[in-house]
Amino acid sequence: MGKELILKTLRHEKTDAVPWVPFAGVHAGKLKGYMADEVLTDSDKLYESLMEAYKLYVPDGLPTLFDLQLEAEALGCDLLWAKNNPPSVQTHPLSGEKSIPCRCKIPTEESGRIPAVLDAMRRVKADIGDGAALYGLICGPFTLASHLRGTDIFMDMITDPGYVTELLEFCGEVAIKMSSMYLDAGMDVIAVVDPLVSQISPKHFNQILAPTFTAVFDYVRSRGAYSCFFVCGNATRQIEPMCKTNPDGISVDENVDMVKAKEITDRYNIAIGGNIPLTTTMLFGTQQDNMKCVIDLLDSMDHHNLIISPGCDMPYDTPIENTIAAAQAVKTPDAVREMIANYEGGGFEDIEIEIPDYGHLDKVLIELFTLDPEQCAACTYMVNVVKDNYEDMKDIADYVVYKYNVKEDIARTMKMGLKNLPTMCINGEPKWVSIIPSREELLEEVRRCAAR
């Protein structure tokens, strides 16, 4: 499981399960209360956030940093920073000046924010490198070329394809250098993330972009590592040209019909990943929506060469419980399929549930509403914080664990009006929703309630 599951999939071997890669970029910061700009600039905060994502989301593969502006910044683009999003490029050094940057400008381990990123990568590798395949995400050469040149590049492709080819090759050298540094820092997979690839014709892709992308993937393979080609937007017509650049995997978002795309990637024996919708499902949907989405994906495709992941970088404010639900569905599809069936089928209202009279209990009642305390890591941690500290509160508190794969427990969860799991209620009040309290916080709250 875990790392090996990803590596086997990228080697196109048969696996017993489908791997799960949550693209928790700036969203990872949310797990520790850090804003996007903090997690993208501070190696300690990035490290902490990644460790939390690993703990909560039980990923088989974990991206370490999702910021397509990192290289552009090192090459002289000014960035506009945001609290809830990765930064955006504000200035394009080659706008109005059709030239190629000097090779001496290719980023090194000392450039821009790269030292902080490498530091976080090395620490994460040391701590969880055996558990999860670590993804080093680099800005794709075409998106980087666009950062440098601005929107003129689309016209250049028609009027001066030779120039764009040169610029692409330069950006390819940057990509190779970034890959080299990330592999040296312990990354297992290099993901070349190029959202703009979906915005051009397959003809232009083949003529101008393909040799550079192929070179990057060939480089990664020569290092004994794995590569993925991430694209966003409607890249349907690019799937085949992308396959021909020979990555080990391709990742698409909800704009691509993954079933049809997989028919193409299967012909090339390339893994495909995707494509839980980022906003409708992950950001604004419910846990059930996320579970259903994953189950539908799993049930619509052959599991060989398949990775389940969000369509792209998860929104900062993605509810944690939604990601947990998606993870749960990938990890225990049979159980979750049953949950979803129950959820959709309804009928829980008929099950008689007695809600405790919280105002007249002898002891404080801790109720742990979980998806599954064994399979869902976040649930496990929430249950464990109670179990591990129960000795210190057994005289004043009782606890009970409910599972969302037991009909009575589903009815109870619904009757309690709980939307997200895991949730810990104290005397009927949802106290911690998808957040695991520390021992001190828990004991303090239980003692406070007992004193009433």
Next chain:
Amino acid sequence: MIELTLLTGFLGAGKTTLLRSLLKGFENEKIGVIINEFGEINIDGVLLQKDGVEMRQLSNGSIFCACIKDKFVTGLIEMSGSGVSRLFIEASGLADPASMERILEGIREQLHTPYDYRGAICVVDAETYLDLQDVLPALRSQVEYSGAVVINKADLAGNGQVEAVSAAITELNAGAGQYVTSFCRLDFREILRRLSPVDRESRESTNTVESRPKTFVLRSAEPVERDSLLRFLRAAAPSAYRIKGFCRTVEDGMTEVSAVGTRIELRPWEGDGAEPDLVVISSVGIRMMSLIAGALEDCGLRGKLTL
């Protein structure tokens, strides 16, 4: 005054061989050498290491390109205070030296000892020059700004080829002395004695960051079979202007590698200071990366030679 001579010539034409011979000829003098290479790694510096030679190595670009011109200028100023009596500058293979005199003029006031610029010697490969001069403008400039042109590798040239190269050179620069040879075997004292700067106005070099070839470095993580290495070089060399450097082989240990087109040479390396790095200078842009990766795989060298 420090006698300054510039050596130019395309990749693999024989500049380093020529410089080696020159250094041998001036063993009793304190000689300065500035070696310029495109890649991140300076192979020629290792090949030329010698006691009593004051050496500066400038890598990662042409000394006539804005990207490292500042380092070149600093090197020239430092060298002028190092007590050398002669300075040889080996330019990178695609260097356009048209601005050499302009650079020297610009730093005249800052020199510790003035330079006496004796001109440039350009080495051309008799076998390949005519094909290359049409596609690489820097090579024409090298000939135009030379006081002497060495037509090297005459033994490899076909019938009438040396004469054709000679005629092309005369057309570009009738005033340059021409010397036909193989293995750069010549009376260099005589060439140096007769050398003078060309009577041609100095102009901006065409060397820009764009016109620079892509280079890739391969390191031998462990010794490789000589035969596998040869197969790899045969596969990669046709798409490279040049492959040079060192590689550890099972049979010979550290081995000097030189490949120009289909001509590949491997020699056991007896000297010191060589790192097992092979520099590949691409003639096909970034596609070379894929060709190298494919050739490594095909020759069973993946993981043994690493990019």
